[in-house]
Amino acid sequence: MEELHAIAGGPCGSGDDDKCQNGDCPTVYEMxxxxxxxxxxxxVAHRTPEGESVVMIPEEVLKEAARARGWL
Structure with missing residues (x-):
């Protein structure tokens, strides 16, 4: 399995900053x-072809990824 490089989201902070309550929040990775x-x-409960998934991710994480890619 290849190593992924996070460009947005990722490990949550400690204490009240961890909105996910598990230390690992939604993340966008470069490929x-x-x-x-x-x-x-x-x-997300949505039928997809085998090998595919649909996931929810906070809008702010996608915006952070867009800034990291230079799109915004």
Whole structure:
């Protein structure tokens, strides 16, 4: 399995800053193919093709990823 590089989101802070209550929050990762991103988020009940998933991720994490990519 390849190592992913987080560009937005990621480990939550300690105490009250950890909104996820588990230390690992929704994250956007760069992929070796610059046209692709990987997303870690909350499961959504939605039927998808095998090997695919739909996840929820906070809007602010996506904006942070867009800034990291130079899109904003």
């Amino acid at each position: 070796p193919d610059p046209a692709m991103l990987a997303v870690q988020g909350y499961d």
